[in-house]
Amino acid sequence: MSDAILSLKNVATDIAQYHILHDVSFDVPRGKVTMLLGRNGAGKTTTLRTVMGLWAARAGQVMFNGEDIAAQPPARIARKGLAIVPEDMGIFGDLTVQENMALAAVSGPIAADRLELIFTAFPPLKTFWDMPAGNLSGGQKQMLAVARAMAEDRQLYLIDEPSKGLAPAIVSTLVWAMKSLKGAGASILMVEQNFAMARALGDYAAVMDDGRIVWTGTMDELANDTALQENLMGLSMEVA
Incomplete structure (x- = not known):
């Protein structure tokens, strides 16, 4: 092609x-x-x-x-x-949502417009920003896994079964x-x-x-x- x-x-x-x-x-x-x-x-x-x-x-x-x-x-x-969202999510449960996101942004702080896009797509991440990621529900952890890949502007996203085990409403959010x-x-x-x-x-x-x-x-x-x-x-x- x-x-x-x-x-x-x-x-x-x-x-x-x-x-x-x-x-x-x-x-x-x-x-x-x-x-x-x-x-x-x-x-x-x-x-x-x-x-x-x-x-x-x-x-x-x-x-x-x-x-x-x-x-x-x-x-x-x-x-x-390139960024990958693995099936096992790959998040750090002992770190906060914010710390998980910071680790994904290897080039520096996440741009404000990028963060706004992430919060618009996944509102629970803003709500639980300062909480340990291990306390999130399964669906919220999947949101965080995708959001980590979105922390910087990537050309290609490799995403492994993002909807696995999720409720239809969360699947719609991922779509x-x-x-x-x-x-x-x-x-x-x-x-x-x-x-x-x-x-x-x-x-x-x-x-x-x-x-x-x-x-x-x-x-x-x-x-x-x-x-x-x-x-x-x-x-x-x-x-x-």
Whole structure:
């Protein structure tokens, strides 16, 4: 894709003696939301972690803005404008919400307009700003995890199952926040099992199975074809 912010080309990743990713190739278009879908254990989280340098690719290229970052350490990759929101949230429970946010803002204090965007998206974070993050509810911790990635202006967000275990109202808040990031020009690569959220946010989709990309296309094409969903993922993902 000519205007891809991220391109994986024949990427293979091993974890210990296990071969997890096999010849993975797909593009993430600039300024769009790409959903990475598939069954549990398909390799989706490993793909995000490989892009961020948390797992080293054994083979292939991870091209970000035309530069191969596959062999670079996570800190250097982050400074290029990438951020990851891991499935386990990655927050520090003993630190306050404010301290968690400060740690995420590596370039200095969070800009006032950025902080206002975060508080607009996630009002509880303002309410509990000076409280230990460990005291937050599960949904509020997920808000904090996403807000940490939003602390600075990033070009690409890697987000792993942000809606997992959350109430519908909080999922709607997350959808609004992601749309705000996209509206500001950011690109997003998201792993998500909630198909309603995937359909609401996604412009494009890549489907994984057994560590391989088995289909790429528009989110609308996948969402409107239940037979394709069943063929790719073994189930229909229709949403009432």
